[in-house]
Structures are given as structure tokens and as C-alpha cells.
Amino acid sequence: MRRFGLTLLIALAALSAGAAEPLRPVTSTWTHEAGGSRIADTYLTPLKYSGWHLGLGFERGQAMRFRPQSWVNSLRFGFEFDRAKNPSGNSVMYSAGISAGWSMLHTRKLPYGVGIAFGGAADADLGALLLARNSNNPAQARASVTLSPQVSGYWRKGIWGVGARLKLPVLGMFFSPDYGELYYEISLGNHKDLIHFAWPGSYRRFCGEAFVDIRPGATALRIGYRADLLSFKANGLTGRMLTNSVVIGVSCDFLSVDPRKQYDAEIITANY
Template sequence: MIQTKKPKWIGALVVCGVLSANSLALHAQIYGQSIPQRITTNSRMVGVGTTNILDTYLSPEEYHGTDIRYISHTLRKREGKRMLQEIVHQGNIAYVDTRSGSGKELTGNYRFQYGWHYACRSWQWGRQELRLEAGGNIELALGFLYNTRNSNNPAQAYFSLSVLPTAAVEYLFPNPFHRNSQRKCCLRYALGVPVAGLMFSPNYGQAYYEIFSKGNYDHNIVPTYPGNAPSLTHRLTFDFPLFRATCCIGYQGEYLQSHVNELKRHSYTHTLLVGIVKTFKLTKVNR
């Protein structure tokens, strides 16, 4: 029987193919591992506090009462990157009255913030770390105020769009009750101050009927800046591990003011917060 010899180049080609496949697989594995994970931290908090409200369009008196609110605060970043994305949803409702009890008001508001922060510096010693970040947010605010005593102009509508420089500092440290745990506590303080924007406001003595039914515009969209709308919002939160969850407690102070179209308005609120914190890690998979 005559045996047929296979050409040597076929064996060499097979070996090269196997080596190339292994090289591509190794490259894909290394490339997939090099993609930084996206980390999302979401805090959902409810709060109860006190509020002081003045709106001279409806009444020259100040109203005091209880404020209830919900806050969803989200931070997104990629491992090893300095940029952070911030998203804040906040809604509140308050029922207030005068000191004499002669009048009552009901108010509700929704605020949405979106922005970017830059992780400026971080200092680390042992298992403790201090972080400093700064950036800017855009805020959209909608709301209403209803006065139960007024019959002619019983309600006021709120709309504003603002640009807020923001800053925050975080202090991370080991759990004092379980020092061997990898889950750390986090103390965070954040501050935001509006510097420019637009707001809706009726003019002094102008009824909503004139604005929306007759179309009588009278400087109802007003530019805002710290001179006519000095405002500030700051929040202090403490995140701590509890069993398998991460809980948070905190305080928020909100000082909103405006003096436009000869009308004064303010809302000073102090709120105690409690909530749950969840952290997610998303990894991109290449197929």
C-alpha cells in the first residue's frame, strides 16, 4: 500500500491558527478586565421638619408648620476616574398656619438637579480617607402655594430654573463596631448656592387671570442672581452599615429667598432625614 504524505505546511498552519486563537482570547480577557466598572450609589431618604414660609403675593404674614419630604440622591462614577455624575429628585409638602391660627396654607414642591462633579483631592491614612469634590448642577423647580383665607387670589404657582455651583466633602472610616469589616461608614457634607437663573412671578397687584386669560405679560419671567434671590441648600448625612443593609441619617437646611416684582418670598426649612443607601457596580461585557 502506498502512503500519502501530508505537506508540512499544513501542520505549520494548524499550529499558527491555534496560537493566534489563544492570543486573541488572552487579549480579549485582558481588555475586558481593563474596562473600569461604573459605580452607582443611590440614597433614598424621607424627612420631617419645620418650615417658615412667606409670600407677600398672598399674605404679608409668615406661616409656620410641618414639612414632609422625599429625596433620591444618586452619584455615578467609573473606577479610577475623577468625574462624578449627580442626580437629585426632591419632593415636599407642607401644611402651615399663622401664630394666631387665623389662616392656613398648603404648599407642595418638586425639584430636580442634574450635574457633574470633579474629585479635586483625596487624603488617605490607614483605612481612613477624606475626599473633596466640586462642580455645578442645573436645577428645575416647580411648586404651588394655596392660601385658605384668600378668595380673589388664593394660590401662587412657582417655576424656576437655576445654575448652582456645588461642593462636597466626604470622610470614610472603618465601622467602629466591626473594625474587621470591609464596609465603611461615610460622613458627607454638601452645599449648593444658586448664582443665576430664571423664575416666574406675577407682578405686584397682577392677577393670574390677567396673565393667562388676557395675555397681559408684565415682566413675569425674571432673571435671578444672588442680589434678588439669595438662596442656599446644604445637607449633612451619615451612612453606616447595619446588618446586610446600609442606612443613613442626616440633616438638610434649605433657605430659599427672592425679592422680585416688588414681591417677597422665602421658605426656610430644617429637616431630619432617614433612609437607605444602595451601591451597584456595573461591568461592561464584550461579546
């Protein structure tokens, strides 16, 4: 009985020391993106504008605590700015937006260093378009909250990593004023028919990304391509935004270390 009690104590001590619990570093990625954009919004103009696009992004990914081998989650924040001209080049439209998103993905390790992940994402976007030449309709707000299936794949060998991600929002809500409603009327309190149900018939979006990571040491250099296509229709108004960007960034794994502990556990990163 005494021997059994001693064994139990040792087992509990080993558990509490966390020796068996895998370590879950936070993978942080900072990206800059630059490319082209095409913007259309029939509330402002029936013409399609084209120009350039800039963006900043931050993503924080981590294996989840409850089943770190097979689940990861990530938080994403972004800022985007676009400047585009009409086909005649005599009018400029500006677009600026911020976004935040959270995703939770189930991961699978495949042979040859390949990993795949699939799951869901929740995203919120907020932004505005400005077309200063217009009279009482010089701006258009954009806001949405969406849920999306997301898939990604990752291959890693030595210092090289190659990944791709795809996200297609399928449900949510988005903002649109009524067909000819001016923001002045909205400011006076008429909030009818401003929020719309987002589904593939009314709100279509495709966010795709492919990248190469070069990881000579603790920090990886990321170079990639990102495409973001948004198209929506509500109240007889149609909006579109297409951006194609080259992405460049860095990615690092961060780990909080308790100096009082001994670490010999497996390290599970959130690369997916």
C-alpha cells in the same frame, strides 16, 4: 513580526474584555425628611407662616465614564409638602413642590479616608403655595431653573461614613407674577414680566446637608440634617421659604453584572 501581531491581539482582547476598565456602581439613595418650615410670600400675605415640612428624595450617583477616578455625576428628584399657620393660628397655607437636579463634581481623595468634591449643579423646581382664605389671590406658583456651585465632603472608615454638601444657586431664571397681577389676567394671556433673571441680588438660596452613613453591609442607613433657605424678590414681591429637616434614608450600590465577563477591576463608587 508574527510574535508582535500575537502580542497586539492579546492586548486588544484584554482591553475589549474590560478587565482594566473600573466598575462604576450606581449609588441610589432614598430619603424621607421631616421638620419645620417658615414660609412668607407677600403676593399672598405680609405675614410669616410656620409649620411642618415633609419631603421625599431620590438620588442616583455614579462615577463618570470618561474619568471615573475624579468625576462623578448625580441625578436628584424630590417632592416636598409643607403646612404652615399664620402667627394667630387662624389661617393655613399649604405648599407643595417637585424638584429635579443634575450635578457633576470633580472628586479628590485625601488622606485618612477623606474625599472632597466640587463642581456645578443644575436644578429645576416647580411648586405652588395655597392660601385658601384669600379672594382672587389664593395661590402663588413657584418655578425656577438655576445653576449652582456645589461642594461636598465625605469621610469613611469601616462601617461609618460622614458627609456634608452645600449648594448655592448663583444664576438662573424664576417665575413671579407682577406686583398686583392676578392669575386670572395671566390666564387671559398677559405673560409680560413673569420670568426673571436669578442672581444673588434677586434670588438667594442655600441648600446644606450633613449626614452620617452606617454601612453594616451592602446597604447604608443614612441619618442627617438638611437646611434649605430660599429668598427671592421680583416685581416688588418677596418670597421666602426656610425648612429644617431631619433626614433618614437608605443608600445602596447597584452594579450591572455580565455573567460572561471576568471582573477583577477596581470599583469606584459615587460617594462624595
